[in-house]
Amino acid sequence: MKQLHKQMSSKRDEETIPMSQSSPYSPKTLKHPRSLPRSLHYLFREQRLLFILVGILIGSTFFILQPSLSRLGAAESTSLITRSVSYAVTDSPPSRSTFNSGGGGGRTGRVPVGIGRKRLRIVVTGGAGFVGSHLVDKLIGRGDEVIVIDNFFTGRKENLVHLFSNPRFELIRHDVVEPILLEVDQIYHLACPASPVHYKYNPFYKTNVMGTLNMLGLAKRVGARFLLTSTSEVYGDPLEHPQKETYWGNVNPIGERSCYDEGKRTAETLAMDYHRGAGVEVRIARIFNTYGPRMCLDDGRVVSNFVAQTIRKHPMTVYGDGKQTRSFQYVSDLVEGLVALMENDHVGPFNLGNPGEFTMLELAEKSASTFKMSHKETPIPCMKWELCVQVVKEVIDPSATIEFKPNTADDPHKRKPDISKAKEQLNWEPKISLREGLPRMVSDFRNRILNEDEGKGL
Numbered sequence: 001m002k003q004l005h006k007q008m009s010s011k012r013d014e015e016t017i018p019m020s021q022s023s024p025y026s027p028k029t030l031k032h033p034r035s036l037p038r039s040l041h042y043l044f045r046e047q048r049l050l051f052i053l054v055g056i057l058i059g060s061t062f063f064i065l066q067p068s069l070s071r072l073g074a075a076e077s078t079s080l081i082t083r084s085v086s087y088a089v090t091d092s093p094p095s096r097s098t099f100n101s102g103g104g105g106g107r108t109g110r111v112p113v114g115i116g117r118k119r120l121r122i123v124v125t126g127g128a129g130f131v132g133s134h135l136v137d138k139l140i141g142r143g144d145e146v147i148v149i150d151n152f153f154t155g156r157k158e159n160l161v162h163l164f165s166n167p168r169f170e171l172i173r174h175d176v177v178e179p180i181l182l183e184v185d186q187i188y189h190l191a192c193p194a195s196p197v198h199y200k201y202n203p204f205y206k207t208n209v210m211g212t213l214n215m216l217g218l219a220k221r222v223g224a225r226f227l228l229t230s231t232s233e234v235y236g237d238p239l240e241h242p243q244k245e246t247y248w249g250n251v252n253p254i255g256e257r258s259c260y261d262e263g264k265r266t267a268e269t270l271a272m273d274y275h276r277g278a279g280v281e282v283r284i285a286r287i288f289n290t291y292g293p294r295m296c297l298d299d300g301r302v303v304s305n306f307v308a309q310t311i312r313k314h315p316m317t318v319y320g321d322g323k324q325t326r327s328f329q330y331v332s333d334l335v336e337g338l339v340a341l342m343e344n345d346h347v348g349p350f351n352l353g354n355p356g357e358f359t360m361l362e363l364a365e366k367s368a369s370t371f372k373m374s375h376k377e378t379p380i381p382c383m384k385w386e387l388c389v390q391v392v393k394e395v396i397d398p399s400a401t402i403e404f405k406p407n408t409a410d411d412p413h414k415r416k417p418d419i420s421k422a423k424e425q426l427n428w429e430p431k432i433s434l435r436e437g438l439p440r441m442v443s444d445f446r447n448r449i450l451n452e453d454e455g456k457g458l
């Protein structure tokens, strides 16, 4: 107690020490009213004020730029991790580090409130394929992160090679029949060979069923929105024309095409069950015949066959009497439709197709006439001038011929989408006519066939 009293009194003594004797940094001295001029004087001496102002400026600049810096940092770290797993291509089953790269789905970096939309992390199964790779281009182009899963049965790395150095892109070799864990916001489920030639050679029922089940399981686990690419084949050999989404179809359950038709019908069932039972946000697209650049040269589907055959100076193979009909949509129209569907509030199913209907004979004539017209430098209606020139420059046989071959089992007699639902609810409709789209595809095919021939030393 005595000691405490001593301490207190010595403290009081310190307080009474004259200012001149105390330290200039003592807080006591600042409290004194007469210290203001001294403080100002202190500030102005040796350009201290200038240093303070420069400090404030540097600090404010840092806080203004900080969100975008942290976003860049996240992207760079994602790219570094991606490279350490496998520089853009992973040939082995995905390791955990793949889905550790960058935190929760689409939550990389901080975007200041009110500036742009949140960057999403999206998985595209079958993303190395014809439609998938165009979709990936669209998603990367708008600024999202994309993880492609593909087993390369029909997909090709060449379709994505231009994205390999992009830090927002990852490619994983994986078959969707096996589960995979990824932190994503959206899943575009495209994986499954779509050409009758492919699925008749190797029935992909398991891909459609197990693959869809695995991806729905992933969507449920991480809370991602799931889009199923179903097909016009769910209508089988339709008895209703054109086909509305309400039509239940006419499918042979035991035919050569059933693995695909029934596989996609089961996939739709699974998607709806996960939606109703587990609350997964699903979207269902029924895709009608689609064509465009990057289709496999020997895909076996009619447009790719006709184009490749004509360029190779082979006759176009028309199956049956050629009077069966299809409606052909250009791939960029489909991609627009898929994205519109994913971003919209409606589950579907939605028909995504071009209602322009052609018999196979008309298509053959049109293919041939596209080449003939371009060869003769005749203006092609509905085509842009640049495209015209592009095609004109190509050397394509104007005397393309037709060869009739027996038709395949259960070939649908006619198909044409009713797209009023997509028009009304998704505000979507195709824009590119067959006349406009075909020459774009011809240009791509011609280059690839030329390279292929050069590779063979022809």
Ligand SMILES: O=C(O)[C@H]1O[C@H](OP(=O)(O)OP(=O)(O)OC[C@H]2O[C@@H](n3ccc(=O)[nH]c3=O)[C@H](O)[C@@H]2O)[C@H](O)[C@@H](O)[C@@H]1O
Pocket: 193, 194, 195, 196, 231, 232, 233, 260, 287, 288, 289, 290, 300, 301, 302, 303, 305, 306, 317, 318, 319, 320, 322, 324, 326, 360, 407, 408, 411, 412
């Ligand atoms: O894109 C579609 O909606 C669907 O196309 C195909 O079904 P399909 O309509 O039979 O497609 P193609 O193989 O291109 O055949 C279309 C028509 O052309 C005929 N064709 C095909 C190839 C050929 O060289 N010549 C020919 O006349 C076929 O017999 C058929 O009548 C696939 O089954 C589906 O995966 C896909 O969803």
